[in-house]
Amino acid sequence: MSELRDLYQEVILDHNRRPHNFGELDGADRHADGYNPLCGDRLAVYVNLDGDRISEVSFLGSGCAISKASASLMTDAVKGRTLGEARGLFEEFLALVTDEAAVLDEASLGKLAVFAGVRDYPTRVKCASLAWHTLRAAVEDRHEVVSTE
Amino acid sequence: MPDVAAAPAPALDVERIRRDFPILARMVRQHRLVYLDNAATTQKPRPVLDALARYYSDGNANIHRGVYTLSEEATAAYDAARVKVQRFVNARASREIIFTRNSTEAINLVAQSFGRRQVGPGDEIVITHMEHHSNIVPWQLLCEQVGAQLRVAPIDDSGTLQLDELERLIGPRTKLVSVVHLSNSLGTINPVREIVRMAKRRDVPVLIDGSQAVYHMPVDVQTLGCDFYAFTGHKLYGPTGIGVLYGREEWLERMPPYQGGGDMIRSVTFEKTTYADLPHKFEAGTPHIAGVVGLGAAVDYLQEVGFEAIAPHEADLLAYGTAALSDVKGLRLIGTAERKASILAFVMKGAHPHDVGTIVDTEGVAVRTGHHCTQPIMDRFGVPATARASVAMYNTREEIDALVRALERVREMFPV
Numbered sequence: 001m002s003e004l005r006d007l008y009q010e011v012i013l014d015h016n017r018r019p020h021n022f023g024e025l026d027g028a029d030r031h032a033d034g035y036n037p038l039c040g041d042r043l044a045v046y047v048n049l050d051g052d053r054i055s056e057v058s059f060l061g062s063g064c065a066i067s068k069a070s071a072s073l074m075t076d077a078v079k080g081r082t083l084g085e086a087r088g089l090f091e092e093f094l095a096l097v098t099d100e101a102a103v104l105d106e107a108s109l110g111k112l113a114v115f116a117g118v119r120d121y122p123t124r125v126k127c128a129s130l131a132w133h134t135l136r137a138a139v140e141d142r143h144e145v146v147s148t149e
Numbered sequence: 150m151p152d153v154a155a156a157p158a159p160a161l162d163v164e165r166i167r168r169d170f171p172i173l174a175r176m177v178r179q180h181r182l183v184y185l186d187n188a189a190t191t192q193k194p195r196p197v198l199d200a201l202a203r204y205y206s207d208g209n210a211n212i213h214r215g216v217y218t219l220s221e222e223a224t225a226a227y228d229a230a231r232v233k234v235q236r237f238v239n240a241r242a243s244r245e246i247i248f249t250r251n252s253t254e255a256i257n258l259v260a261q262s263f264g265r266r267q268v269g270p271g272d273e274i275v276i277t278h279m280e281h282h283s284n285i286v287p288w289q290l291l292c293e294q295v296g297a298q299l300r301v302a303p304i305d306d307s308g309t310l311q312l313d314e315l316e317r318l319i320g321p322r323t324k325l326v327s328v329v330h331l332s333n334s335l336g337t338i339n340p341v342r343e344i345v346r347m348a349k350r351r352d353v354p355v356l357i358d359g360s361q362a363v364y365h366m367p368v369d370v371q372t373l374g375c376d377f378y379a380f381t382g383h384k385l386y387g388p389t390g391i392g393v394l395y396g397r398e399e400w401l402e403r404m405p406p407y408q409g410g411g412d413m414i415r416s417v418t419f420e421k422t423t424y425a426d427l428p429h430k431f432e433a434g435t436p437h438i439a440g441v442v443g444l445g446a447a448v449d450y451l452q453e454v455g456f457e458a459i460a461p462h463e464a465d466l467l468a469y470g471t472a473a474l475s476d477v478k479g480l481r482l483i484g485t486a487e488r489k490a491s492i493l494a495f496v497m498k499g500a501h502p503h504d505v506g507t508i509v510d511t512e513g514v515a516v517r518t519g520h521h522c523t524q525p526i527m528d529r530f531g532v533p534a535t536a537r538a539s540v541a542m543y544n545t546r547e548e549i550d551a552l553v554r555a556l557e558r559v560r561e562m563f564p565v
Contacts (some may be wrong), residue, residue: 037520
């Protein structure tokens with residue numbers, strides 16, 4: 001059970017139950033759809049930009065606890081950030097969930113650090129990263145469905 | 150535990166069977182492995198492992214046209230395995246048994262070889278809503294190539310095929326009916342004999358995808374009366390990478406080769422090539438000889454244990470599992486047809502199947518989660534995915550109990 005709690009931390013379970021920034025952003029500047037064919041997770045990410053800054057961000061969709069919580073925590077983390085900062089955060093997040101040897105800056109990751117446990121479950125990395133890939137597609141204004149495969 | 154104690158005591162000596170499967174002694178995350186993903190692939194008994202090792206360590210040579218001892222032995226072993234498979238499904242002749250990589254390749258062979266010759270613009274292929282992608286996509290490819298139409302027979306809320314609807318779809322333009330024998334994501338057993346009869350009344354040939362059926366029940370292609378029967382070795386306790394297409398000789402004779410190359414020819418010149426006789430016409434290139442030998446050993450093993458012992462044991466596990474899972478709070482079984490085998494697919498309120506899969510894995514229980522290569526079924530039942538436990542001959546009631554205990558962990562983490 002303790003091993004499992006490393007993956008399903010309370011913060012993750014909370015965000016799964018009550019996701020933040022959940023819903024469509026009316027008249028969003030940018031949006032993209034993401035799909036994980038492995039588990040059927042689908043989510044859409046909506047972004048409003050203020051120049052180079054993400055002024056508003058939300059997501060909508062269904063998925064496993066990891067993907068939903070990741071989307072929720074991502075929206076909290078990138079709101080108010082510049083696109084460059086968001087990109088940097090994405091890279092750090094990917095290192096967190098995939099790279100055991102990565103030297104991580106816990107302070108800059110903030111709450112996202114709760115996903116460290118994903119590293120021990122390689123099949124779940126795609127769940128954790130789907131929202132981020134979709135966010136990137138949205139800000140790059142790419143309209144094809146983002147797939148984690 | 151559920152009250153199905155009235156079920157007759159299984160005659161199968163499961164403990165003895167389990168000792169034949171070395172992997173079942175393995176530990177996973179500090180628990181004894183509980184392997185319940187048999188619909189994806191089954192584990193391999195010692196005789197199959199030994200046959201593979203023996204072939205490579207003692208008998209490896211390329212088959213056909215070798216005049217030396219080793220090649221003759223390998224050829225004999227390869228041919229002998231074909232006869233074993235022929236008897237296993239009761240085909241009239243061993244030349245009706247074509248070795249492929251898997252069921253998928255067997256179905257693609259029929260789609261491209263039979264299909265390109267027999268199906269034209271405006272013609273129709275009839276399948277059902279419960280097909281695996283491997284019995285959907287090859288027909289979509291064919292339909293695109295020749296301008297034909299795919300027609301799909303519906304299923305009801307229990308996952309039972311609507312037979313009258315299927316019959317209605319078989320019309321003057323139907324060139325083939327292709328149906329699954331046992332659904333991999335619902336467990337439904339289709340009345341294939343009746344379907345064949347239905348199709349024959351209109352002179353329509355029938356392909357049966359038997360991937361899931363062949364290791365749960367005896368299959369007799371002559372009794373079924375089907376024209377093609379596709380299955381794969383790795384689900385019937387044999388190696389991966391080897392599959393079988395049974396084809397009625399009259400069809401196979403008329404069908405053009407699927408792939409060209411070595412071994413499938415009689416003579417080759419730059420002007421004209423003539424093809425080898427059956428079954429070699431459809432087996433281009435060096436085949437998976439070790440796989441065929443291993444498949445022969447698997448068929449021997451399966452027949453030695455015998456379906457008369459296996460089937461009641463697996464039926465008991467299915468009944469026991471159905472009752473046990475129904476007691477789990479917020480669990481809904483997907484696939485509740487009257488005639489079922491092996492498969493217990495389900496969704497749990499408040500817990501995504503993928504989370505269910507990860508959590509039960511930490512208890513050593515292996516189940517599959519996802520769409521099981523049957524996305525139309527997921528859409529039909531309005532779920533993105535399911536978790537699926539599937540039993541085989543070596544499973545026990547204790548393992549079902551372990552699954553239920555693991556699902557209780559899920560409930561603790563995702564309360565409803």
